[in-house]
Amino acid sequence: MAAAGEMLLEARGVEVTIDGIQILRGGDLDLRAGELVAIVGPNGAGKSTLVRAVSGLHRPSAGAVSWSGRELAKMRGRELAKVRAFVPQRMPVPAGVTVQEAVTIGRSALLRPLGRMTGADRAGVDAALARAGVSHFADRALTTLSGGELQRVQIAIGLAQEAPVLIADEPTSQLDLGAAIDVAGLLRKLADEGLGALVVVHDLALAAAVADRVVVVHEGRTEATGLPNEVLTPGRLSRIWGADARLTAEHGRTALHVAWLGPTA
């Protein structure tokens, strides 16, 4: 685990072009150990593209990304697997695979191509299951899990990589309120334990409640970065989301007061 506050990821001016269309024009973000950073922005702003680019899933066409000082462009797959785990919004659910087997596959990132699992690797799998709180259903098939359970298992697969950074793309978007609270709490706990967590979130009230910092992405650029209450101002909510809304936070509770049917007096 990296020392608290250590800079793990720096991205500057990241650009991504897919099939001739420029999706990202200037993505900037930093991530430190023990920090949970939420990426927010309207649909199509480039949030997912930004986290995929810094993860090495999309090759940036320009910009600088470095992981603990090492350039992303020079890192191979196995090296990348040791610095970050990427948790997609929803992975395919293959039949005939149990939770334990899936997390064991996650652990394989640390093995040589034909290397065998050692006792330490099996302990690592058990630790990942326990940290994500899924040990009690480790023997169940993935196909029998609820959305919230599956999301926790996906996080466990990422934890089995033992990378200092976990990147999650909209982990709560398809979940009901209770499951979203559960997953958000898990990510907060992991950050408190020293992990760097980079999370794409749609729910601004949720982002404000769990994130140390918020990165606002708009039209392919990082528009603002900072504390939730400093960044998610009514002016910005109006300009970027076109919403008449106000964020409130007190005693660990957050709320987004939205004029759903347009401005009122």
Place this chain on the structure above:
Amino acid sequence: MLAAAGASLALGAVKLPIAEVLEILLGKGGEGPNHQIVETLRLPRTVEALIVGAALGTAGAVLQGALANPLASPDVIGVTGGAGFGAILILIAFPASIALVPAAALFFGLLAAALVFGFAWSGRNRGSTGKIILAGIAMLSLFTAATTGLLASFPERAPSALFFIAGGLTNAGWEGLRYTWPYFLAGGLIAIFLIRPLDRLALGDDVAASLGSRPQLIRLAAGFSAALLAAAAAAVAGLLGFLGLVVPHVVRMAGGTSSQAFVIPASAVGGAALLAAADTLARTVRAPIELPVGPFMVILGVPVFLWLLRKAV
């Protein structure tokens, strides 16, 4: 598999006790007609059945894993269609060069797969599962049409092609394996290295990438491995496509897991056992007439498959 291999060595137009077969294999028992039968006819044929069966089972398992599609088999990447065309081309158009049939099957099988992957890796969304399958079906249709065209143009020569299309093993000794073993070996080795990457791919391209693999490279390597195995199998034993499709499913349903560390080796063993058993049956039921193993294997395999399908969740 051992039982199937034993039966394959002992049974046939001449039935031999298994003890005598063992003695002959261990180099005892001197010379004699039974010695000849085992050494020059049954042993090569049994080994062929085991290798071809294992190759097709492995090819199917690797492709179903790589394409995340239960319908994937060597047919889907064009290999079977290409191999069939190559063999029929020689049998129909150049019947004097019949010795070239395996080489032509191998060449056109690999060519078809190369075309499929060439098209699937061009343009937008390169290397995606959908693109590979669609390019494969298109290539299969093209080569099947060409084969049918050949058969229709020379109807009087069509019977000679029938045995190849049905699929079957012959008593040609070690001839079939002499030129194809490097392909079986290379395809099999790649498949072993693909076990872990394919497990990762089962959790999706993003998870595989998170774990440091490159999803498109995995699919390309899997296609290459399956093309080598299936083209070599077609060169030795004709078109036995059913085996590659069904064996991995049977293995998954019977084993209760999709873990490739189980599915790929078990598909190899299962394919070998099924083909050896079916071949033994095909040359014993109407002995001394030998029937092509292809249809026999389907008759043997489909009831088991359907029974498992009913039980599967």
